Amino acid sequence: MPRPSAEDTASKPSRIQQRNRALILDAALEVFSKQGFRGATLDQIAEQAGLSKPNILYYFEGKEDIHVTLLNRLMDEWLAPMREIDPNGQPLEEILRYVQRKLEMSREYPRESRLFANEILQGAPRIGSHLDRTLKPLVNDTVKIIEDWVAQKRIAKVDAHHLIFSIWATTQHYADFDAQVQALVSESNVHAGARDFLDTLYRRLLSV
Structure with a gap:
């Protein structure tokens, strides 16, 4: 079986990245479902996810990017x-x-x-x-x-x-x-x- 290339390995999210991304989306779903898009903030999503705001922005460009993904x-x-x-x-x-x-x-x-x-x-x-x-x-x-x-x-x-x-x-x-x-x-x-x-x-x- 051929081994994955370095490029494939680099582009594939790690388990921690997958976990954090899922954590952010679940937290955002909770916030958006209660506050709506306009009432929700990245700070609220970060608090709900138990992550820092910069950590949220590592995975998503901003609030709208998260919302559209959901x-x-x-x-x-x-x-x-x-x-x-x-x-x-x-x-x-x-x-x-x-x-x-x-x-x-x-x-x-x-x-x-x-x-x-x-x-x-x-x-x-x-x-x-x-x-x-x-x-x-x-x-x-x-x-x-x-x-x-x-x-x-x-x-x-x-x-x-x-x-x-x-x-x-x-x-x-x-x-x-x-x-x-x-x-x-x-x-x-x-x-x-x-x-x-x-x-x-x-x-x-x-x-x-």
Whole structure:
């Protein structure tokens, strides 16, 4: 087996560098999800990470570089459940599986959901190109799948765009407005109740 060249070795981050980079991104996610981009500072990120500010700037050019890195990584994860919708599957079950996966993500990744929501609320200044280049084509493909199912009378007639928007709203609410949910609902497992409710809601809406 050929040994790696000196250039390859030099360009590959060490374990400490990988660890510190991951530490910074996790700390930044915590800060951005609470403070938003405008309210967050490098000092806050450094304190959360337990590193010095110069150490942060060794790995990233600045606050915006960290924010964009997080958003780019988030987009791949966030869109995965929509990419998994199978046009050859059972329409109702495919849509309900998508609803449940989005709800699971709101429980598993609440900070990521709030990061994305804050960016959109500010007009998507750092992720606008992703919306045009990545999200829009994927949504268009999904709309076509849903419209074909409607035309085949395999699900009830529904506006595909508004169905998708509704699914996003009813699932991500549990992450973006978690403080309000926790204050208003005394259930020990809010997401279990949400799962059952949303399954019934969309099953009744879409069944033929």
